[in-house]
Amino acid sequence: MKKIVKVSGELVDNAYWQFDGDTVTITYQTDRELLAILAVISRQHVVIEDVAAPDNDFQLPGYENLELSTQNMISDAIKNGIGFHVLDETEQIIKLIYGDHVEFIKAGNITRLDSALSHALMENKIVTKDILKTAGIQVPFGYEFHQIEDAFQHFDKLPAEFVVKPKSTNYGIGITIFKETTTQADYEQAVKIAFENDEAIIVETYAHGTEYRFYVQDDAVLAVLERFPANVIGDGVQTIKSLVALKNRDIRRGEHHRTPLEKIKIGEVESLTLSLQGFTESSIPDAGICVFLRENSNVSTGGDSIDRTDEVATFYKTIAVKVAQALDVTITGVDIIISDATRASDYYVIEANQNPMMQMHLFPAVGQSRRVTESLIKLLFPEIS
Ligand SMILES: Nc1ncnc2c1ncn2[C@@H]1O[C@H](COP(=O)(O)OP(=O)(O)O)[C@@H](O)[C@H]1O
Ligand SMILES: [Mg+2]
Structure with missing residues (x-):
């Protein structure tokens, strides 16, 4: 179907629209696709007359039920003239098409570029730590336990400040952080909570410093965020x-x-x-x-986030890339706790995430947006750039 709208501004033609000075002819399949295309056009510094602007600058109208990273991936696909189909709304699986080139993306950044094995290695924090340590990367000293009783018996060997966490949960689930001397009873409680969430746990030294998330794609750091609870x-x-x-x-x-x-x-x-x-x-x-x-x-x-991509010393970006290489992955989100990020200093790599959140880099609470969705599209479709 076609729709012609009046616009003011400049627009480069693509498969979705043709610009002719003061109107744009939009080609679309469904009403929700039209809504999305209109929003993408309005975000190219183009004012569309007689069409209300989107409610906010982060969601894609018509696709708000998807995760924000998938919404923005579709938005950047439209911007670059790449066709898309939402294959499964619950699992966030989309198909992108450019000519006869087809790519599938799950949950924002799971693609054919990363193996199921690498994902499994990252999912398991015990394994990740082992691989990183072998690669000469600093990780917090710690123990792993598969039996609750073994963990209980280790209390006397623990440092004053430590963290108890399940080996493979996400979103901070089941984690207890002890920053002051604690009792055996409190420790046992934390161990129980961690075991309720997993079959094995890590007890490791608490790393002091500021926490950063490094978003790595194809051996380059695209974005760095400072994160606060x-x-x-x-x-x-x-x-x-x-x-x-x-x-x-x-x-x-x-x-x-x-x-x-x-x-x-x-x-x-x-x-x-x-x-x-x-x-x-x-x-x-x-x-x-x-x-x-x-x-x-x-x-x-x-938690809150501040973009620090331009402030963090190259030293740590090199470490984040080394983490990705050690795990043999194209895309990962590396959590690093750093003493002083402006220069080489003490650091600890906490974990590497196999499906790192993209929206916090697209829309940090404070600071510059990093369009990691578009970077992935350009990596998957080198012919468009
Ligand atoms: N060894 C540690 N030292 C200090 N803080 C830690 C440590 N381990 C975890 N944390 C804190 O807990 C958060 C979640 O831990 P993490 O291992 O990244 O698990 P998740 O997969 O749930 O994000 C980290 O982002 C950090 O704030
Ligand atoms: Mg984490």
């Missing part, structure tokens, strides 16, 4: 609960990865984290005080 800043008037509600009103915060950031929840882990700092959700923090609701800095648990 979920937090609110006091104003001396409102409770933590209402500060959280206020922060969650930001349209960029949503649920289930349909938006750039996730809403902060006040659940069991958050209440515990608050109580360790002497707060409850009804406490009123002083003006300017930053209160953390989690220890782990995953964006999935309400």
